[in-house]
Amino acid sequence: MKTRVTELLGIEYPIIQGGMAWVAEHNLAAAVSEAGGLGLIGGASAPGEVIRDEIRKARALTNKPFGVNIMLMSPYADEVAKVVVEEGVKVVTTGAGNPGKYMEMWKNAGIKVIPVVASVALARMMEKGGADAVVAEGTESGGHIGDQTTMSLVPQVVDAVSIPVIAAGGIADGRGIAAAFMLGAEAVQMGTRFVVAKESIAHQNYKDRIIKAKDIDTAVTGRSHGHPVRGLRNKMTREYIKLEQEGKSFEELEYLTMGSLRNAVMEGDIMTGTVMAGQIAGMVKKEQTCKEMIDEMMAETEKLLGRK
Numbered sequence: 001m002k003t004r005v006t007e008l009l010g011i012e013y014p015i016i017q018g019g020m021a022w023v024a025e026h027n028l029a030a031a032v033s034e035a036g037g038l039g040l041i042g043g044a045s046a047p048g049e050v051i052r053d054e055i056r057k058a059r060a061l062t063n064k065p066f067g068v069n070i071m072l073m074s075p076y077a078d079e080v081a082k083v084v085v086e087e088g089v090k091v092v093t094t095g096a097g098n099p100g101k102y103m104e105m106w107k108n109a110g111i112k113v114i115p116v117v118a119s120v121a122l123a124r125m126m127e128k129g130g131a132d133a134v135v136a137e138g139t140e141s142g143g144h145i146g147d148q149t150t151m152s153l154v155p156q157v158v159d160a161v162s163i164p165v166i167a168a169g170g171i172a173d174g175r176g177i178a179a180a181f182m183l184g185a186e187a188v189q190m191g192t193r194f195v196v197a198k199e200s201i202a203h204q205n206y207k208d209r210i211i212k213a214k215d216i217d218t219a220v221t222g223r224s225h226g227h228p229v230r231g232l233r234n235k236m237t238r239e240y241i242k243l244e245q246e247g248k249s250f251e252e253l254e255y256l257t258m259g260s261l262r263n264a265v266m267e268g269d270i271m272t273g274t275v276m277a278g279q280i281a282g283m284v285k286k287e288q289t290c291k292e293m294i295d296e297m298m299a300e301t302e303k304l305l306g307r308k
Contacts, residue, residue, distance in 0.1 A: 004164040005187035010065045012036030018191030019069020022265040026054045030061035031199035035291040039066040048079030055087045072097030085109040118146025120160045127161045138169030142278040158184030172280040174300020192278040198289045205268035213281035225250040232275040
């Protein structure tokens with residue numbers, strides 16, 4: 001399926017895997033790219049040399065394009081921004097900030113830059129700054145979120161910019177992909193479904209929690225302090241929300257989540273860890289390989305769009 005995004009990135013299918021901290025490492029990124037999508041290595045708060053090692057390991061597993069997601073709030077963002085240039089990475093997605101100060105360096109290196117945005121204003125700013133495309137991410141997503149739903153955000157961003165728009169948030173199957181295309185998107189970014197991929201290193205407890213999730217099982221913490229995060233309800237989210245309602249400060253609440261995402265993903269602590277997942281967790285019912293997921297979703301998408 002050809003779109004401006006597949007042409008831009010040199011990929012077969014308009015599916016990008018989200019750059020999820022701890023989950024999006026070289027095995028998952030390479031598997032998604034091998035299956036025809038675009039795999040991403042999640043930079044999160046990792047130092048530059050860790051990301052360099054991840055890039056080289058991914059390259060050993062696939063010769064297809066893959067990218068790196070850079071969290072601009074990371075203390076190592078400057079290091080990672082240079083590493084992607086040195087390692088010849090072709091695609092960078094960014095979150096939590098404005099990548100403006102790296103844009104010239106990346107563009108000179110031929111890197112395609114795709115910021116994640118949660119508003120029309122930010123999308124316009126990114127286009128003006130030289131972005132090649134934007135990911136319009138709705139509040140249905142797992143992890144750090146904005147306010148607008150995917151259904152309302154995507155068409156407004158599509159109308160506001162001339163660069164391609166990638167839809168994210170609340171997409172888990174061919175129906176979601178077809179709907180995103182109807183809204184004007186030219187690709188989708190997906191996270192939660194790929195967490196349960198057979199190639200994902202996420203702990204089995206984490207995968208099983210997603211597979212068993214119901215439609216109402218996500219909760220948002222941190223709204224009162226302007227740092228909303230969506231994950232699956234557990235002991236930690238209940239405690240966090242209770243303390244939030246009592247008016248505790250952001251600093252007081254942060255201790256609850258220090259290292260908690262790593263504990264959930266790597267150690268399988270789904271009670272007091274942060275189990276980031278989107279609202280479509282209730283639609284994810286089984287573990288599959290990335291190839292099985294992508295083939296299944298694309299067949300459904302093409303059928304719905306009348307292409308088969």
